[in-house]
Amino acid sequence: MGARHEHAVVIGAGIAGLLAARVLADHFATVTLIERDRLPDGPTPRPGTPQDRHPHGLLTRGAEVFESLFPGLRAELRAEGAPVIDFCQDVRFRFATGLAPQLASGILAQPVSRPLLEYILRRRVRALGPVTIRTGCRVTALLPDQTGRGVRGVRVLACGDRPLQATTITAQLVVDAGGRSSRLPAWLADLGLPLPRQTTVDPGVGYATRVYLPQPGAVTGYQHLVQPLRHPDARRGCFATTVENGRLLLALHAAHERAPRTDEEFTAFVAALDPGLAEATAARQPAPEIAQYSRAVNRRVHYHRLRHWPAGLLVLGDAVCAFNPIYGQGMAVAALEARLLDRILNRRPRLTGLPRRFHRRQARLTLAPWLLAAASDRCWQPGRPPLAARAARWYLRRLQRLIPSSPTVFHRFARVLNMLDSPVALAHPSVLWRVLTAGRRP
């Protein structure tokens, strides 16, 4: 496809930024991706994405969209050692109500370390003709156009150089993919626009992650474990997954409690979880570092509701809607947003009116994953949750009680978690009947 537009700028070379650059390369003659970090030439963590020390997995729907945008990605990741697993067969799910049945489901996921995924995507995006990645540069402001109602580029500060070098870059389209640290509300205020409304749901969950290296000859036990929290009694949980080179990433999470920081705290926490976990970790060599993460707040910024929005400006990824990572949805949602942008640009290539078209449909797209995360997490907030949240909690608790004895219910639940079905599927008559009559039947 020939480029229809001249130049787009993308702020942030995280997952959403890389996906956006990939899509825009089909529609713009040049795309400049601006990243404040100096990006490593390999799969190593970096300061701008503190979440990259914690386990990441590509859930099914997300993996499919990534594959459609980067054909061959799954095989490339696999060649680097990232396994493809059956979500219901290879992962041990320990709910507060018991172990989920293990069954062949065909629901495929791919656990991969975040630095490896980002490195491979970056390599792919760099190889696209129209894309240039400028690293070590921080975007500090949006440039208003002559009318004052649109954006015509960004102001950029080269980090690290002394004296600091400020430049401007003009573009027909600016896409903010700056993640949770996006400065967009402040930049909009600089343009004279009101602050957008935000909804936040803070479950008060902190994470601590440690890497365990395989030891030659040792029996390693299981490879993947999910032990979710459940309000109010199960306040501790974990997510363990084996990624490339047999490394086990173990993330412990705790609600309204400080996540473990020391060796002793970590070991004691592990001992109180699924009994097989202590065995799985004992068979491996723990790395000394315990990475912390405490920004698990679900946050949805209602940009689509702003009456005035600058022409030539879009926002996607965690900058708009960020989820408690327990649900593993962020990258899949970013991929769906990028694909949405591609579809809109294919159907109506004109940039006029693009932001409104995109943000409205983006809001619809993020609603289901938002409800899934927010319905459960609201209960962890202080005060009485709203009626809808209480009803959702009641229903999910009963549903989880059924899972250990019902492969059908677990399969449906797994499809929703993998974003193959909307949460509405959990109210399918076959499930609804079981949930409502559970406890009444012998």
Ligand SMILES: Cc1cc2nc3c(=O)[nH]c(=O)nc-3n(C[C@H](O)[C@H](O)[C@H](O)COP(=O)(O)OP(=O)(O)OC[C@H]3O[C@@H](n4cnc5c(N)ncnc54)[C@H](O)[C@@H]3O)c2cc1C
């Ligand atoms: C602990 C944890 C575990 C997670 N696990 C999963 C998982 O298993 N599956 C899943 O799908 N999702 C997971 N996520 C979510 C996932 O990390 C994000 O949703 C996803 O990375 C999309 O983020 P993003 O690209 O919008 O932002 P980020 O990845 O945060 O990237 C933003 C980028 O913008 C750059 N930047 C910011 N401001 C500027 C600026 N002014 N100028 C230049 N550059 C700038 C930053 O340096 C960064 O590189 C997890 C998140 C956490 C915290």
